[in-house]
Amino acid sequence: MVADWKSRAKAKRDAILNSIPTEWRLSNIPSPEEQKDVTGPYIQQFLTKPEIEITETDAVGIAEKVAAGSWTAVDVTKAFCHRAALAHQLVNCLHEVFFDAAIASAKALDEFYAQHKKTIGPLHGVPVSLKDQFHVKGVETTMGYVGWIGTFEGIREDPRRGKFESEMVRELRNLGAVLYCKTSVPHTLMSGETVNNIIGYTWNPKNRYLCSGGSSGGEGALISLRGSPGGYGTDIGGSIRIPAAFNGLFGIRPTSGRLPYEGMANSMDGQNSVLSVVGPLATSARAVRLLTQTLLSQEPWLHDPLVVDMPWRDAEEQAVREIVKSASSRGQLAFGVLNSDGVVMPQPPIQRAIATVVEALGNAGHKVIEWKPPAHQRLVDIVGKTWIYDGGKDVHDAFALSGEPLSTQIKLSYGDKPIEEYKASQISANNIAKRRFQKEYLDYWNSTAQETGTGRAVDGIIMAVSPYPAARPEKYNYYGYTSVVNGLDYTSVVVPVTTADKSKDRYIDGFTPINDLDKKTFDDYDADLYDGAYASVQIVGRRYTEEKMLAIAEYVGGLIGK
Amino acid sequence: MVADWKSRAKAKRDAILNSIPTEWRLSNIPSPEEQKDVTGPYIQQFLTKPEIEITETDAVGIAEKVAAGSWTAVDVTKAFCHRAALAHQLVNCLHEVFFDAAIASAKALDEFYAQHKKTIGPLHGVPVSLKDQFHVKGVETTMGYVGWIGTFEGIREDPRRGKFESEMVRELRNLGAVLYCKTSVPHTLMSGETVNNIIGYTWNPKNRYLCSGGSSGGEGALISLRGSPGGYGTDIGGSIRIPAAFNGLFGIRPTSGRLPYEGMANSMDGQNSVLSVVGPLATSARAVRLLTQTLLSQEPWLHDPLVVDMPWRDAEEQAVREIVKSASSRGQLAFGVLNSDGVVMPQPPIQRAIATVVEALGNAGHKVIEWKPPAHQRLVDIVGKTWIYDGGKDVHDAFALSGEPLSTQIKLSYGDKPIEEYKASQISANNIAKRRFQKEYLDYWNSTAQETGTGRAVDGIIMAVSPYPAARPEKYNYYGYTSVVNGLDYTSVVVPVTTADKSKDRYIDGFTPINDLDKKTFDDYDADLYDGAYASVQIVGRRYTEEKMLAIAEYVGGLIGK
Structure with a gap:
C-alpha cells in the first residue's frame, strides 16, 4: 500500500514534468541558497524578448493586443506555456499541463479572428490558469490527493472522468480565454501553505525559503512568476487572499453567490454554513476586474443555482470614481483601519504595509478611522468549527483511497483519524x-457614519491578510484575518503594497505579546529571512460590493504606485 | 403540570379575547352548521358603512386615501381593529391584540400629516397584520407554544422580553404602517393547518368546516375576512402560499435573502439548507407589490446580514408590461403548466383553476407548454429531510417547557419524542x-427556450399550491407542490382563481390513482363539502424574480377578473 501510493504519486509527478516540452526543461534547478528569488531577471534569462514582453503584460493589455491584431493568440499562449513550464520547474506550482490543447484553442481563436475580424469575447486569446479544483476535459483533477489520480473525484468508474467541465470553464471558453494548466493546492485545500504528496511543496518565487500561500498557492506562485497573467482560485478561509498577498498580486474574494462554483471539486462539499467562493488573482487590479466582470456577462445565475441574479453594476464603480474626483469634504472615501484584531499583531512588514496605505489615503485627502468592531475572535472560532463539522470524515476518506499520509500541516487540523461529527442541532x-x-x-x-465626516459609513476596512509577509513551512499558525471575512461573507480585495525590509521592519520597543499565539508570531519573526518578501493588505467591503471594492483596489493601488 | 399548561393556555386565550373592547364582542358565535361562510354579508352586518368601505379597500387604495387626506389613519385603524376583532371571534385568528397602541400610532401619524402636509412614508396609515413570529414591543410572541407565554422565545429572564422588535417591524414603522395585531400559527409552524393549544383551531372563513391553511393561517383567515388589508407571513414549505390559496388571496414567497427575516422567532432556527422566508399576503396583487417594494426602499441589506443588496428593479416589471402590450409573435409571455407533479393529482377544483388560467393566457395570445421537469419527488424528499435534521429536538424542547401535548397534525411529523439527529456528513x-x-x-x-417560440425560456410555471381547495382538519397530507419551490428557492406568487363548484368539479371518469397518497387524495375529495371554497394556483418564477412575478400575478389576476 505504501509503495503503491508513493509510486502512483511519483508517476503523476513525473507525468507533469514530462508534459513539458524538452526544449523548455531546465537542466539545473538552483537551491534556495543559490537563488532565493527566481522572479524577474532570473526567470527572464530563459525567455526571448518577445516572450518577456508578452508575459509581463497584464490580462487587460493582452486582451487589447490580441483584439487589435498586434499579437496572435498562439504566440501569447506559447509564451505563457513556456514561462509556466519554467515556473513549475522552479517552484512546483502545476498539477496539470495541457499546452497542446491550449495551442489548438489559440489556433482556433486566431482563425476565427482572421475570418470574422473580431474577437469571440472579451478574453479572446488571454491565457487563464485554474486552481486544480476546476474540471477541464481531457485532464485530471487530483486536488493533490494521490487517491484521486485516474478518477473523477475519487471514483474511477464515474462517467464524467476526463469529460466533464465545470460551469466556469464553459463560460471562460465562451469568453475566449485559453486554458493551459491547472495549479497546485494543498491536499484538503485547508492550508495557507501548498503541500501534497504529488508535487511536494510549492515555494514562494520571491523567496524560496517561504511558502507561496494556500490553498490557491500554485496560482499565486505561477502568476507571481508571470507564468500566467491571471487565474482563478477559491477561498473558504483565505485561500485566494493569502497567495495573492504572499506573491505581490491583486485578488478578490467575492461574496458567495456572485461567481459560479457549480461543478467544481471541493473538500467537505455540502457544508453550507460558510461557503467556499471562487475568484481571480492577477498582476493588476484592472485584470482582476476584467476576470470578474466578464464572467458576469455570461449570466452565471442561469447556469449555477447558487449564483445571485446580479449583473455587473457600472454605477457602483462609477460612484467610487466620482468620489475620488470630487474635492468637497464629502468627496472623500472613508476607511476603517484595523492594526490588530486583538488576537495576533501582524509582523512588522505587514504593520508597515498597513501604515503605508493609511498614509497614502490620508495624503490624498481621504478619511481613515480606527476600526473597533465586535471581537473578531468570536467569529474566527465559529468559522473554525465549520471546518470540522464532519470530524474530518471527508478528508480522511480521501486520504484512505490511497493510503497516503497527511502532511504535517493538515494533521494539525484533522489529526490521524476522523473524530465525532457535529450533530444538526x-x-x-x-x-x-x-x-x-x-x-x-x-x-x-x-x-461609523457618525464618525467619518463623509455622510456615509466607511467604504472599506484596511487590515492584514495574514500576520506574515509569507509564512515559513509549517509555521502558518493563524488564519483569523482572512477567516473572519469568510464568516462575514464580505467582499475583500488584496492590494500588494511593499516588500519586507530588514532595515526598517522591527517590532516597537517593549512590544508585549498578549497571548501564546501572539508570542509565537512575535518569536517567529526573522527580519533577515523575510527580507524582500511581499507585504500586502486586504481592503474589506460589505457583501456584494465587488464593483466598488475593485474600483477601490485600483485606486489605492495607483496611490501607492502599483 | 397538565393542569398548569391548560390553565396557562386558557388564561392567554381569555386575555386575547378580553383585549377586544366590549362593544365589539359578539354575543353569539354561530356554529358552522348555522353559518358556514362568515365572509362578506355575514361579517358586514356588524360594521358601519364607513367601516365596510375602509376595510374593503385594498392597501394601495388605503395608502392613497390617507395620503390624500380623505381618510385619517385613526379612522382606518379603528375600522380594521373592529373587523379584526370580529374575525377573531368567528375563526380564532389572532394571538396578540394591541389596538390601543395601534390607535396611538395612528394618531401620531395623523398629527405628522396635519403638521407637515405629507406622509411619513408610503405605508402611512396602512394597518398591517403580522404572523406571530414577529417581535413587537409591548406584546408577546408565543408562536402557539404555551411554554413561550410570558417569555422571550421560551426564556423568562431574557432582557429582550416585551422590548425587542424584529428588523422588519422597525422598517414597517419607518414606512408609516400601523401595527395592531399578530396572527395565529400552528405550534412548530410546520403544518398546513393552524392549530395550537392556546387559540385552538383557525377556521377557514369562507367554509368553516375547512382549515385556513398554515402556517400563516391566521394571516390568511384575517385578511380573507378583511380584518387586515395585508400582512406578512413566512414560508419554509408553503406557509405563505397555502393560506393565501385557501383564502382567495394574492401572496408571494420571495427568494431567500430578498426580505429581512432578522430578529424573528422561528422553529429550528439555524437550519440553513432550506431557509424560511418572509413575504406578504393581501387582497390584491398590487397590494402584495406595495408590501414588497416599500420594504426594499428601507435597504434591508444594511440591517439584515442575510439580505442581498438588491433594490426594487423597475425594469424587471416594466419588461413584463412591455411584453403584454406588444402584439408581435415574440410579444408573448410563455408558461409551463404542471397539471400533476407525478405524485398527487390535485383535486378537481384545482384542476379547473389551473385550466382556467391556462385558457385565459391562451385567449390573450400567450404561450403555455407542458412542464416536464426532473421528478419533483426527489426534491420533495430532500426538503422533507431538512425539517427533521435535528430529530425534532427543537420542537420537543419547546413543548417540554409547559408539558403541553402536540397536536395530532404535528405528532405525525415529529412523533412523541425526539429521534436521532442528522450528522454533519x-x-x-x-x-x-x-x-x-x-x-x-x-x-x-x-x-424550454427551444419550445416557447418567444425566444426566451418560460417566464413562469403554473401549478397547484396544494392538492386541495382547502384541507379538512387532519387531512393535509401532501406538501410537495409548495415544498419543491422552497427547495428550488424560486419566487412564487399565488393567484386566486375561482371557487369550488360541486356541479362542475368532478374527477374524470376512470381516474386511477398512481399511489397510496394519490388514492387518499382522490378518496378524500368531497364535492359537497368543498363547494364554495377558494381554488387558487401558484405561478413560479426563477430565483430573485419578485418584480417580474408580481407583474405577472397582477396581469394574470386581471385576465381572470381578480
Missing part, C-alpha cells in the same frame, strides 16, 4: 451564533 | 443532492 447553534455576529458587525459598520 | 450529502437537483431544474428551464 450543534450546526444550527453555530449558524445562529454566526448570524448574530454578522448582525452586530453590520450595526457597528453602520454606526 | 448526512446534512452535507443532502445539500449536495439538493444543489444537483436545482442545477438539473435550471438546465431544464433553460431548455
Whole structure:
C-alpha cells in the first residue's frame, strides 16, 4: 500500500514534468541558497524578448493586443506555456499541463479572428490558469490527493472522468480565454501553505525559503512568476487572499453567490454554513476586474443555482470614481483601519504595509478611522468549527483511497483519524451564533457614519491578510484575518503594497505579546529571512460590493504606485 | 403540570379575547352548521358603512386615501381593529391584540400629516397584520407554544422580553404602517393547518368546516375576512402560499435573502439548507407589490446580514408590461403548466383553476407548454429531510417547557419524542443532492427556450399550491407542490382563481390513482363539502424574480377578473 501510493504519486509527478516540452526543461534547478528569488531577471534569462514582453503584460493589455491584431493568440499562449513550464520547474506550482490543447484553442481563436475580424469575447486569446479544483476535459483533477489520480473525484468508474467541465470553464471558453494548466493546492485545500504528496511543496518565487500561500498557492506562485497573467482560485478561509498577498498580486474574494462554483471539486462539499467562493488573482487590479466582470456577462445565475441574479453594476464603480474626483469634504472615501484584531499583531512588514496605505489615503485627502468592531475572535472560532463539522470524515476518506499520509500541516487540523461529527442541532447553534455576529458587525459598520465626516459609513476596512509577509513551512499558525471575512461573507480585495525590509521592519520597543499565539508570531519573526518578501493588505467591503471594492483596489493601488 | 399548561393556555386565550373592547364582542358565535361562510354579508352586518368601505379597500387604495387626506389613519385603524376583532371571534385568528397602541400610532401619524402636509412614508396609515413570529414591543410572541407565554422565545429572564422588535417591524414603522395585531400559527409552524393549544383551531372563513391553511393561517383567515388589508407571513414549505390559496388571496414567497427575516422567532432556527422566508399576503396583487417594494426602499441589506443588496428593479416589471402590450409573435409571455407533479393529482377544483388560467393566457395570445421537469419527488424528499435534521429536538424542547401535548397534525411529523439527529456528513450529502437537483431544474428551464417560440425560456410555471381547495382538519397530507419551490428557492406568487363548484368539479371518469397518497387524495375529495371554497394556483418564477412575478400575478389576476 505504501509503495503503491508513493509510486502512483511519483508517476503523476513525473507525468507533469514530462508534459513539458524538452526544449523548455531546465537542466539545473538552483537551491534556495543559490537563488532565493527566481522572479524577474532570473526567470527572464530563459525567455526571448518577445516572450518577456508578452508575459509581463497584464490580462487587460493582452486582451487589447490580441483584439487589435498586434499579437496572435498562439504566440501569447506559447509564451505563457513556456514561462509556466519554467515556473513549475522552479517552484512546483502545476498539477496539470495541457499546452497542446491550449495551442489548438489559440489556433482556433486566431482563425476565427482572421475570418470574422473580431474577437469571440472579451478574453479572446488571454491565457487563464485554474486552481486544480476546476474540471477541464481531457485532464485530471487530483486536488493533490494521490487517491484521486485516474478518477473523477475519487471514483474511477464515474462517467464524467476526463469529460466533464465545470460551469466556469464553459463560460471562460465562451469568453475566449485559453486554458493551459491547472495549479497546485494543498491536499484538503485547508492550508495557507501548498503541500501534497504529488508535487511536494510549492515555494514562494520571491523567496524560496517561504511558502507561496494556500490553498490557491500554485496560482499565486505561477502568476507571481508571470507564468500566467491571471487565474482563478477559491477561498473558504483565505485561500485566494493569502497567495495573492504572499506573491505581490491583486485578488478578490467575492461574496458567495456572485461567481459560479457549480461543478467544481471541493473538500467537505455540502457544508453550507460558510461557503467556499471562487475568484481571480492577477498582476493588476484592472485584470482582476476584467476576470470578474466578464464572467458576469455570461449570466452565471442561469447556469449555477447558487449564483445571485446580479449583473455587473457600472454605477457602483462609477460612484467610487466620482468620489475620488470630487474635492468637497464629502468627496472623500472613508476607511476603517484595523492594526490588530486583538488576537495576533501582524509582523512588522505587514504593520508597515498597513501604515503605508493609511498614509497614502490620508495624503490624498481621504478619511481613515480606527476600526473597533465586535471581537473578531468570536467569529474566527465559529468559522473554525465549520471546518470540522464532519470530524474530518471527508478528508480522511480521501486520504484512505490511497493510503497516503497527511502532511504535517493538515494533521494539525484533522489529526490521524476522523473524530465525532457535529450533530444538526450543534450546526444550527453555530449558524445562529454566526448570524448574530454578522448582525452586530453590520450595526457597528453602520454606526461609523457618525464618525467619518463623509455622510456615509466607511467604504472599506484596511487590515492584514495574514500576520506574515509569507509564512515559513509549517509555521502558518493563524488564519483569523482572512477567516473572519469568510464568516462575514464580505467582499475583500488584496492590494500588494511593499516588500519586507530588514532595515526598517522591527517590532516597537517593549512590544508585549498578549497571548501564546501572539508570542509565537512575535518569536517567529526573522527580519533577515523575510527580507524582500511581499507585504500586502486586504481592503474589506460589505457583501456584494465587488464593483466598488475593485474600483477601490485600483485606486489605492495607483496611490501607492502599483 | 397538565393542569398548569391548560390553565396557562386558557388564561392567554381569555386575555386575547378580553383585549377586544366590549362593544365589539359578539354575543353569539354561530356554529358552522348555522353559518358556514362568515365572509362578506355575514361579517358586514356588524360594521358601519364607513367601516365596510375602509376595510374593503385594498392597501394601495388605503395608502392613497390617507395620503390624500380623505381618510385619517385613526379612522382606518379603528375600522380594521373592529373587523379584526370580529374575525377573531368567528375563526380564532389572532394571538396578540394591541389596538390601543395601534390607535396611538395612528394618531401620531395623523398629527405628522396635519403638521407637515405629507406622509411619513408610503405605508402611512396602512394597518398591517403580522404572523406571530414577529417581535413587537409591548406584546408577546408565543408562536402557539404555551411554554413561550410570558417569555422571550421560551426564556423568562431574557432582557429582550416585551422590548425587542424584529428588523422588519422597525422598517414597517419607518414606512408609516400601523401595527395592531399578530396572527395565529400552528405550534412548530410546520403544518398546513393552524392549530395550537392556546387559540385552538383557525377556521377557514369562507367554509368553516375547512382549515385556513398554515402556517400563516391566521394571516390568511384575517385578511380573507378583511380584518387586515395585508400582512406578512413566512414560508419554509408553503406557509405563505397555502393560506393565501385557501383564502382567495394574492401572496408571494420571495427568494431567500430578498426580505429581512432578522430578529424573528422561528422553529429550528439555524437550519440553513432550506431557509424560511418572509413575504406578504393581501387582497390584491398590487397590494402584495406595495408590501414588497416599500420594504426594499428601507435597504434591508444594511440591517439584515442575510439580505442581498438588491433594490426594487423597475425594469424587471416594466419588461413584463412591455411584453403584454406588444402584439408581435415574440410579444408573448410563455408558461409551463404542471397539471400533476407525478405524485398527487390535485383535486378537481384545482384542476379547473389551473385550466382556467391556462385558457385565459391562451385567449390573450400567450404561450403555455407542458412542464416536464426532473421528478419533483426527489426534491420533495430532500426538503422533507431538512425539517427533521435535528430529530425534532427543537420542537420537543419547546413543548417540554409547559408539558403541553402536540397536536395530532404535528405528532405525525415529529412523533412523541425526539429521534436521532442528522450528522454533519448526512446534512452535507443532502445539500449536495439538493444543489444537483436545482442545477438539473435550471438546465431544464433553460431548455424550454427551444419550445416557447418567444425566444426566451418560460417566464413562469403554473401549478397547484396544494392538492386541495382547502384541507379538512387532519387531512393535509401532501406538501410537495409548495415544498419543491422552497427547495428550488424560486419566487412564487399565488393567484386566486375561482371557487369550488360541486356541479362542475368532478374527477374524470376512470381516474386511477398512481399511489397510496394519490388514492387518499382522490378518496378524500368531497364535492359537497368543498363547494364554495377558494381554488387558487401558484405561478413560479426563477430565483430573485419578485418584480417580474408580481407583474405577472397582477396581469394574470386581471385576465381572470381578480
